[in-house]
Every structure is written in C-alpha cells, then in structure tokens.
Amino acid sequence: MRRVLVCVALIALLPGFWKTRWVNAADENKQQVNTPQSADTVPASTSNYVGADSCASCHQDEVKGFKDNPHAKLELEHGGKGVTCESCHGPGKAHVESGGDVTKIFQFSTATPKQVGEKCLACHVGEHPNFERTAHGEAGISCTSCHSNHKFEAQTPLLKMTQPGLCYQCHTDIKAAFMQPFHHRVNEGLIRCTDCHDPHGTFQADLLHINTTQDAICTKCHIDTLGPFVYEHPPIKTEGCTSCHSPHGSPNPRLLARNNINSMCLQCHTASMNFTAPGTPSFHNQANQYQACTNCHVQIHGSNASSYFFK
Ligand code: HEC
Ligand code: HEC
Ligand code: HEC
Ligand code: HEC
Ligand code: HEC
Ligand code: HEC
Ligand code: HEC
Ligand code: HEC
Ligand code: HEC
Ligand code: HEC
Numbered sequence: 001m002r003r004v005l006v007c008v009a010l011i012a013l014l015p016g017f018w019k020t021r022w023v024n025a026a027d028e029n030k031q032q033v034n035t036p037q038s039a040d041t042v043p044a045s046t047s048n049y050v051g052a053d054s055c056a057s058c059h060q061d062e063v064k065g066f067k068d069n070p071h072a073k074l075e076l077e078h079g080g081k082g083v084t085c086e087s088c089h090g091p092g093k094a095h096v097e098s099g100g101d102v103t104k105i106f107q108f109s110t111a112t113p114k115q116v117g118e119k120c121l122a123c124h125v126g127e128h129p130n131f132e133r134t135a136h137g138e139a140g141i142s143c144t145s146c147h148s149n150h151k152f153e154a155q156t157p158l159l160k161m162t163q164p165g166l167c168y169q170c171h172t173d174i175k176a177a178f179m180q181p182f183h184h185r186v187n188e189g190l191i192r193c194t195d196c197h198d199p200h201g202t203f204q205a206d207l208l209h210i211n212t213t214q215d216a217i218c219t220k221c222h223i224d225t226l227g228p229f230v231y232e233h234p235p236i237k238t239e240g241c242t243s244c245h246s247p248h249g250s251p252n253p254r255l256l257a258r259n260n261i262n263s264m265c266l267q268c269h270t271a272s273m274n275f276t277a278p279g280t281p282s283f284h285n286q287a288n289q290y291q292a293c294t295n296c297h298v299q300i301h302g303s304n305a306s307s308y309f310f311k
Pocket of ligand 8: 218240
C-alpha cells in the first residue's frame with residue numbers, strides 16, 4: 001500500500017501531471033468547470049511551478065513547520081527537488097508574481113469538500129478509495145474537517161485534535177454515551193473510536209471495521225467470544241454483539257442493553273420460558289425464576305461442551 005502511495009506521489013510530481021489531471025477532470029465533470037479554482041484550471045506547465053524556496057520569503061511559518069511534516073518526504077524525491085507546497089496548492093508562479101494574490105493559488109479555506117477531497121485523494125486514493133460515498137463524505141465533511149496540514153496535534157497523523165475530542169466536536173450524543181457508568185474506556189485513553197470505526201469508510205454499516213477473520217470487530221479484542229464453538233448461540237453470528245450489548249456505554253454492567261438479563265433473553269426465548277405457566281419443565285421452575293438465566297447458562301457466547309451453554 002505504502003509503495004503504491006509513494007508511486008502515485010512520484011507521478012504527481014512529474015512535469016505535466018497536474019495539467020493532464022485537471023484537464024481530464026474538466027472533461028469528465030462539467031460541474032467542476034462551472035466553479036473553477038482559478039489556479040488549477042489554468043493549464044499548468046512545469047514553468048508555472050516555482051519551488052518551495054520561493055514561498056519561504058512570505059510564508060515563513062508554513063515553510064519552517066514543514067520539515068516535521070510527513071509530507072516533507074516528498075521534498076526528498078527527485079534528488080531533493082521534489083515540489084512540496086505546490087503538490088497541494090498547485091503551481092504558484094502567478095501567485096508569487098502578483099505579490100500574493102490569493103485568487104491565484106489553490107485555497108483550501110474556500111474550496112468545497114469535493115475539491116479538497118480531489119486534492120488529497122490524488123495521492124491517497126489507494127488508502128481511502130470510498131471516502132466520498134461514506135456517511136462523512138455524503139454529509140459534506142472533508143479531509144480538512146479532521147486533518148490539518150500545518151496546525152496539527154503532535155504525534156497524530158496530521159489531526160487537528162486528538163481522539164476522542166476530535167470526534168466529540170460533532171458527535172455530542174456519543175460523548176454522553178461514554179459518560180455512562182459502564183463504558184469502553186475511550187475517554188480514559190484505553191481504546192479509541194478508530195479501534196472500532198474507520199472515519200474514511202468501510203464496507204460495513206456505521207463505518208465499522210471488521211476483524212481479519214471477517215467477524216465483528218469486537219472479537220479482535222474479545223477473542224474468547226470468537227469461536228467457532230461446537231454449540232454456537234445463533235444470535236451472535238446472525239444479529240451481532242449489539243443485539244445484547246451497547247457498544248459505547250450503558251447504565252448496566254457488562255454493557256448490557258437491558259437492565260434485566262432475563263427480560264433480554266426472553267425477547268427471543270418466549271414460549272418455553274414462561275416460568276409460571278402450567279407444565280413448565282422442572283429445570284425452569286418457579287423456585288429459580290428470579291435467578292439470572294446466566295447463572296445456569298454460563299457460556300452464553302457459545303460452548304464446546306454443552307448445547308445448553310452450561311459450564
Ligand atoms: C511575495 C509574497 C508571497 C510569496 C512569495 C508567496 N505568497 Fe502565498 N500569500 C501571500 C499573501 C500576501 C497572502 C495573503 C495572506 C493573507 O490573506 O493572510 C498569501 C496567501 C497564500 C495562501 C492562502 C490562501 C488562503 O486564503 O487559503 C496560500 C495557500 C499560499 N499563499 C501559498 C503560497 C505558496 C504555495 C507559495 C510558494 C509557491 C506562496 N504562497 C508564495 C504572499 C506570498
Ligand atoms: C502529492 C501527493 C500528496 C498529496 C496531494 C497529499 N498527500 Fe498526504 N501524504 C503523501 C505522502 C507521500 C505521505 C507520506 C506517506 C508515508 O509516510 O509513508 C503522506 C502522508 C499523509 C498523512 C500521514 C500518514 C501517517 O501515517 O502519518 C496524512 C494524514 C495525509 N498525508 C493526509 C493528507 C491530506 C489531508 C491531504 C490533502 C490536504 C494530503 N495528504 C495530500 C502524499 C500526498
Ligand atoms: C471524520 C474525521 C476524518 C476525516 C473526514 C478524514 N480523516 Fe483521515 N484520519 C482520521 C483519523 C482519526 C485518523 C487516524 C486513524 C488511526 O489512528 O487509526 C486518520 C488517518 C489518516 C491517514 C493515515 C493512514 C490511515 O489511514 O490511518 C491518512 C493518509 C488520512 N487519514 C487521509 C485522509 C484523507 C485523504 C481524507 C479525505 C479524503 C481524510 N483522511 C478524511 C480522521 C479523518
Ligand atoms: C499535503 C498538502 C499540503 C502541502 C504539501 C502544503 N500545504 Fe499549505 N495548506 C494545506 C491545507 C490543507 C491548508 C488548510 C489549513 C490546514 O489544513 O492547515 C493549507 C493552508 C495553507 C496556508 C493558509 C494559511 C493557513 O495556515 O491556513 C498557507 C499560507 C499555506 N498553506 C502555505 C503552504 C506552504 C508555504 C507550503 C510548503 C512549505 C504548504 N502550504 C504545503 C495543505 C498543504
Ligand atoms: C466535522 C464534524 C465531524 C467530525 C469531526 C466527525 N464526524 Fe462522524 N459524522 C459527522 C456527520 C455530519 C455524520 C453524518 C450524519 C450522522 O450520521 O450523524 C457523521 C457520521 C458518523 C458515523 C455514522 C455513520 C453511519 O453510517 O451512520 C460514525 C460511526 C462516525 N461519524 C464516526 C466518527 C468518528 C469515529 C469520528 C472521529 C474520528 C468522527 N465521526 C468525527 C460529522 C463528524
Ligand atoms: C468498542 C467499539 C466501539 C468504539 C470504541 C466506538 N464505537 Fe461507535 N459504534 C460501535 C458500534 C458496534 C456501532 C453500531 C451500533 C449498533 O449497531 O447498534 C457504533 C455506532 C456509532 C455511531 C452511529 C450510530 C449512533 O449510535 O449514533 C456513531 C456516530 C459512533 N458510533 C461514533 C463513535 C465515536 C465518536 C466514538 C469515540 C468517541 C465511538 N463511536 C467509539 C462501536 C464502537
Ligand atoms: C480495541 C479493543 C476492544 C474492542 C475492539 C472491543 N472491546 Fe470491549 N473491551 C475492551 C477492553 C480493554 C475492556 C475492559 C474495559 C475496562 O476494563 O474498562 C472491554 C470491556 C467490554 C465489556 C465489559 C466487560 C466486563 O467484564 O464488564 C463488554 C461487554 C465488551 N467490552 C463488549 C464489546 C463489544 C460488544 C465490542 C464490539 C462492539 C467490543 N467490546 C469491542 C476492549 C475492546
Ligand atoms: C444473546 C446475548 C448476547 C450476545 C449476542 C453477546 N453477548 Fe456478551 N454477554 C451477554 C451476557 C448476558 C453477558 C453477561 C454474563 C454474565 O453476567 O455472567 C455477557 C458478557 C460479555 C462480556 C463480559 C465477560 C464475559 O465473557 O462474561 C464480554 C466481554 C462480552 N459479553 C462480549 C461480547 C461480544 C464481543 C459479543 C459478540 C461477539 C457478545 N458479547 C455477544 C450476552 C450476549
Ligand atoms: C436475539 C435473540 C436471542 C437472544 C436475545 C437470546 N437468544 Fe438464546 N437462542 C437464540 C436462538 C435463535 C437460538 C437457537 C434456536 C433455539 O434453540 O431456540 C438460541 C439458543 C439458546 C439456547 C440453546 C437451546 C437449545 O435448545 O439447545 C440456550 C440455552 C439459550 N439460547 C439461552 C439464552 C439465554 C440465557 C439468553 C439471555 C442471556 C439468550 N439465550 C438470549 C436467540 C436468542
Ligand atoms: C436453575 C438453572 C436455570 C436457570 C436459572 C435457567 N435455566 Fe434454562 N435450562 C436449565 C436446564 C437444566 C435446562 C435443560 C437442560 C436439559 O434439557 O438437559 C435448560 C434449558 C433451557 C433451554 C433449552 C430448552 C428449552 O426449553 O427451549 C433454553 C432456551 C433455556 N434454558 C433458556 C433459559 C432462559 C432464557 C432462562 C432465563 C429466563 C433460563 N433458561 C434460566 C437450567 C436453567
């Protein structure tokens with residue numbers, strides 16, 4: 001993957017790449033033509049690139065900060081002559097010659113989410129091919145809603161803020177879920193939102209990752225629930241862990257979705273489970289109706305020894 005990325009990056013740096021790219025984009029997408037970002041749609045030739053050195057005189061902060069940036073690797077390409085600033089901001093000649101006319105350079109600050117995405121995905125499409133079709137892409141969230149190339153938190157992949165604060169900015173209701181008495185310790189830094197979700201999209205609902213075995217992401221950490229078991233409890237595979245657990249947080253121990261285990265089981269096991277009905281088998285008699293089902297059915301996630309999930 002990394003190699004592909006670097007290759008694409010190299011191609012992007014070849015003379016004439018941006019020209020071909022943007023001419024093609026214009027052909028394919030008429031809407032794009034109606035709202036051109038001035039500097040980009042001007043057919044670019046190599047001579048419109050002036051190199052990072054010429055930006056330094058006016059943009060000291062960006063140039064100085066750039067040496068710690070993962071993108072600074074680009075600079076080392078082509079024997080240290082790789083274009084850097086202009087890989088993202090487009091050819092800068094007109095902007096420099098006009099003494100800094102902002103309309104003559106690609107402005108992330110005024111670009112649409114789609115334009116931002118196109119810029120970044122020119123190199124990162126291999127990693128995040130489906131971003132535009134995800135809940136985030138469709139809601140008009142752009143790469144720069146979460147990432148900043150110049151003002152990022154140290155030690156993050158160019159994030160504006162560390163998790164979970166980054167996500168809580170917009171997902172305030174989820175913040176409340178993690179404040180409940182029983183919760184995955186995300187706020188405490190033990191696990192992260194991105195252990196379960198990929199904000200760039202996955203093939204699952206709710207941007208959820210799946211395990212390498214194509215099972216629910218939960219089993220990556222809770223291996224003992226993964227199976228396969230001789231006696232499976234079917235809802236685990238068919239309806240998933242969240243048919244019984246609230247993944248973020250819950251007022252109930254074990255993150256259970258209901259405060260009463262028995263009533264949760266009886267959602268599915270109604271007919272034979274009416275402890276007070278006449279003819280109830282002795283093993284489910286009135287004397288034990290107030291016990292939790294899991295007192296006896298201990299191996300609730302599946303068992304290799306008992307079809308009734310006993311110990
Ligand atoms: C002669 C000085 C000068 C040089 C050289 C220069 N700029 Fe600028 N640039 C400016 C000025 C002035 C602004 C407007 C600043 C502002 O509005 O705060 C600006 C604004 C920008 C913006 C911000 C646009 C926005 O509002 O989002 C970008 C991006 C930018 N320059 C990139 C570059 C790059 C890349 C280079 C090198 C290829 C470069 N500049 C070289 C003077 C310069
Ligand atoms: C010209 C190609 C190119 C463009 C355009 C580009 N990137 Fe990158 N990006 C790279 C390369 C190359 C790396 C370094 C990859 C590595 O370290 O293996 C990188 C690294 C990153 C990283 C850090 C990855 C890590 O593991 O720490 C992030 C985040 C990132 N880019 C986001 C963006 C965003 C957001 C944009 C648009 C604003 C963008 N990139 C535009 C080529 C590009
Ligand atoms: C909703 C927030 C969000 C949006 C929008 C977003 N990212 Fe990210 N990105 C993240 C987070 C969080 C990480 C760190 C993931 C981790 O640490 O596991 C990340 C990591 C990355 C990385 C490092 C490699 C990886 O996949 O972990 C790259 C490259 C990257 N993002 C590029 C992009 C690009 C390009 C876009 C736009 C198409 C984008 N991101 C949009 C939040 C976002
Ligand atoms: C990987 C893509 C990328 C590269 C490379 C890059 N920038 Fe930027 N630049 C951005 C993005 C995205 C923004 C919008 C603000 C942000 O995310 O930090 C931006 C914003 C700016 C601004 C507007 C001021 C601000 O901070 O908002 C200036 C000026 C600028 N860049 C100059 C440069 C210069 C000079 C270089 C080379 C040293 C450079 N950029 C390299 C992506 C890039
Ligand atoms: C800039 C605002 C913003 C940020 C930051 C943000 N999101 Fe979102 N997120 C949204 C919007 C808007 C939607 C779509 C509407 C909705 O479902 O709430 C969404 C949807 C989602 C969904 C639901 C997907 C679906 O299929 O319904 C998940 C999961 C998600 N985001 C996780 C995250 C995670 C994890 C982070 C932090 C890495 C994050 N978001 C950061 C705005 C944001
Ligand atoms: C332990 C795994 C896990 C962690 C950690 C996690 N989530 Fe989720 N999240 C899920 C699952 C599973 C669902 C699907 C819910 C369902 O099926 O009932 C989900 C659903 C969502 C949704 C969409 C549905 C809803 O409840 O609104 C959003 C938004 C979301 N998560 C955001 C976040 C954010 C933000 C964080 C970090 C603060 C986070 N999640 C941490 C597992 C997780
Ligand atoms: C990245 C690893 C990770 C993932 C993925 C994960 N968990 Fe957890 N889970 C933990 C850790 C660590 C704890 C213990 C938390 C603590 O001690 O606060 C925990 C605790 C729990 C508990 C409570 C256990 C107890 O003894 O009280 C349940 C139930 C649970 N997780 C279910 C899930 C479900 C369901 C999913 C998928 C939606 C999931 N987990 C995904 C790491 C993970
Ligand atoms: C049919 C309902 C149901 C489903 C589906 C389910 N669980 Fe559970 N789980 C429970 C019950 C009930 C408990 C509490 C057992 C107890 O209190 O003795 C529990 C307890 C747990 C615990 C705490 C430690 C333990 O083993 O007792 C973890 C972790 C856990 N479940 C993870 C998962 C994961 C991961 C999945 C999906 C692979 C899952 N559960 C699916 C009902 C379920
Ligand atoms: C989402 C629905 C669902 C929930 C909730 C659920 N089960 Fe099940 N359970 C099933 C299905 C479906 C089967 C397999 C069909 C059958 O034998 O009834 C099954 C099988 C069983 C079996 C084996 C039955 C046999 O004849 O071998 C036991 C024991 C059992 N469940 C106990 C429980 C307990 C205890 C709980 C609560 C912690 C629970 N179940 C929650 C759906 C569910
Ligand atoms: C006191 C221990 C005990 C408790 C508490 C208990 N069970 Fe059972 N359960 C058994 C025994 C014993 C069997 C029969 C095993 C056999 O036939 O060999 C059984 C059988 C079952 C079966 C399979 C047979 C059938 O009738 O379909 C299901 C499903 C089941 N129990 C669900 C539950 C549920 C749901 C609860 C909680 C409401 C519960 N059990 C509480 C001991 C218990």
